[in-house]
Amino acid sequence: MNRRDFLDRGWKAGFVMIGAAGMWTSWDMLRPLPGSGLGGVVKTVAPSEVPSDSPVYIRAAKSYLTRIDDEIVALWQRCPHLGCRVPWCESSGEFQCPCHGSRFNRAGEVRSGPSPRGLDRFAVTVVDEVVEVDTGMITEGFPLGTPETIDEPVQGAGCR
Ligand code: FES
Known part of the structure; x- marks a missing residue:
């Protein structure tokens, strides 16, 4: 050569x-990284750790677990209006968006504000007594005007 x-x-x-x-x-x-962030399946807590009166925040899944009757639902923290993170307000018993004031009940259904629908939901399964949230499987929240499925009026002052 x-x-x-x-x-x-x-x-x-x-x-x-x-x-x-x-x-x-x-x-x-x-x-996508399995088990972390959006797009993957996130193992969270035991079903017994989700109370019936307030949601549990799961940072890794960017969502809240909330119990509706006997069903556990995972609500995406992202506001359907313009995408702000929506925190839970303990004093009013609602989710309240800090950006433009949309309010959602504990089931994530929109009560007021500019959001066109309720909080979107991730698919949830229970495997070996652990709630798994599939952040790749998203269902849009109910549109504004849909009657609320839970009967939980505002409990007190808001958080804004
Ligand atoms: S981003 Fe939540 S109300 Fe606008």
Whole structure:
């Protein structure tokens, strides 16, 4: 092999390695991480740890677990209006969006404000006595004007 062929093969091998490293880095950055963040299944708490009168916040799933009758529902913390994080307000017993004032009952159903629908929901399953939230399976909340499915009036002052 002469010097020209050696350098030609060296350059080609270098480009192949750089391309492979770039592809690997892109894949590593973009792939969904199982068990964390949106898009994956998040193991949370035992069903018995979800009370019947207030939600439990699950940071890893960006959602609240709330019990409606005997069913556990996972509500996405993202406001359907413009996407602000909606916190639970203990004093009023509602979710209240700090951005434009939408209010949602404990089931995530919209009561007032500019939100066009209730909080979106993630699919929930119970596996081996652990509530698993599938953040890749989203169901839109009920549209504004849908009658509330739970009878829980506002309990007190709001949090804004
Ligand atoms: S973002 Fe929640 S009411 Fe506007």
